[in-house]
Amino acid sequence: MDIILKNVSRSYQGYDGSKVEVIKDLSIEMKKGSVLRLKGPSGSGKTTLMNMISGLILPDSGSVTVNGVEISGLHESARDSFRAGNIGYIFQTFNLLSPFSVIENVYAPLAFAGKLPENYRQKALDILNEVGLTGLENRRPYHLSVGQRQRVSVARVLFLKPAVILADEPTASLDAVSAKTVYDSISKCRDNGSTIVLASHDTTFDGLTADAVLDLETGRVS
Numbered sequence: 001m002d003i004i005l006k007n008v009s010r011s012y013q014g015y016d017g018s019k020v021e022v023i024k025d026l027s028i029e030m031k032k033g034s035v036l037r038l039k040g041p042s043g044s045g046k047t048t049l050m051n052m053i054s055g056l057i058l059p060d061s062g063s064v065t066v067n068g069v070e071i072s073g074l075h076e077s078a079r080d081s082f083r084a085g086n087i088g089y090i091f092q093t094f095n096l097l098s099p100f101s102v103i104e105n106v107y108a109p110l111a112f113a114g115k116l117p118e119n120y121r122q123k124a125l126d127i128l129n130e131v132g133l134t135g136l137e138n139r140r141p142y143h144l145s146v147g148q149r150q151r152v153s154v155a156r157v158l159f160l161k162p163a164v165i166l167a168d169e170p171t172a173s174l175d176a177v178s179a180k181t182v183y184d185s186i187s188k189c190r191d192n193g194s195t196i197v198l199a200s201h202d203t204t205f206d207g208l209t210a211d212a213v214l215d216l217e218t219g220r221v222s
Helices: 046-054 076-086 102-112 120-130 146-160 176-191 203-207
Strands: 003-013 019-030 035-039 061-066 087-091 164-168 195-199 212-215
Touching: 003 046, 019 046, 019 061, 019 212, 046 061, 046 087, 046 164, 046 195, 076 087, 076 102, 087 146, 087 176, 102 120, 102 146, 120 146, 146 176, 164 176, 176 195, 176 203
Parallel strands: 035 195, 035 212, 087 164, 164 195
Antiparallel strands: 003 019, 003 061
């Protein structure tokens, strides 16, 4: 899925009321199946950029187009629907639904979108086995370790088979085995045609060759 950002800017109001520019006049284009690696210190705009690509927030100016759809021009409900069917997230905060079981968390996004496939429960079980969570499908997220919760978020992405994956420090605080599981899963999605936007300082991802690197501190693409 192609992603095109054209002259995108985004700012926030600082604590003193002043305007703080996070992203300024950024233009970049990604082809389907490519990997964009984001660089920059905390506060440089990595998460902000991902949230604009997904339509969670809108740019102050410029346009965000994903697979020919200018999502920055859609109404909120249309953006929500587009995001549910096309965008997968692997963030360090997991974003799991506490009242739901592990397996329900895996298929929840497609359930909310009304797009559950046939035999969805068995498919979810197969994916949980793939990420090393066999037998834990009925537990609640708060009964899992940090590494296990991140594996649930990875399983959710594998189940969705999204066109775009946004990975924001996905292996932060994970042990080496769990980090390798996350890496393998993201690599598999890339091989299957997903477009990847990745922000990570983990050397585990050095083997995932980036098609472009965006330094958000300088705005330069290499």
